[in-house]
Amino acid sequence: MKRVIQVRINGEERELVVEPYRSLLDTLRNEAALTGTKKGCDVGDCGACTVILDGNPVNACLVLAVEVAGRSVETIEGLQHAPDQVHALQDNFMRCGAAQCGFCTPGILMMGKSLLDHNPNPSTDEIRFALAGNICRCTGYTKIIEAISQTACAHKEEVQ
DSSP states (O other): OOEEEEEEETTEEEEEEEOTTOBHHHIIIIISOOTTSOOSSSSSSSOTTEEEETTEEEEGGGSBGGGGTTOEEEOGGGTOSBTTBOOHHHHHHHHHTOOSSOSSHHHHHHHHHHHHHHOSSOOHHHHHHHGGGOOOSSOOSHHHHHHHHHHHHHHHHHHO
């Protein structure tokens, strides 16, 4: 039996009709028409579906949509607040050449954002640890780590 849930997605209150067995990932992609979150393995191993739920990164394929009722979800579509202004993390990914095919990139960007939200000045080891659940088949992660580090350094300079 379908349920109606209220959820804040990228700062906007949404009402979605969902099946109780449906994942947050499938609901975002199909009911909310937010296709930036990718379906990779669908079992929580690859991190391509990483979104931020109430301030913490989760694999959207492992969360039931009914569990997010009354909660806040951030997806890759919400990372860029204005059409002509990319998030600093996105900008550094482009500058560093951190994306290859791009399939894993939305999940990695959301994990990077969550890391920087919780730890604005992470060490290289902290970045590596945070990305441990995000698989990229194209890169050696060096440029990804560099992009996250540069974003942290730029933020640190802005604060000083």
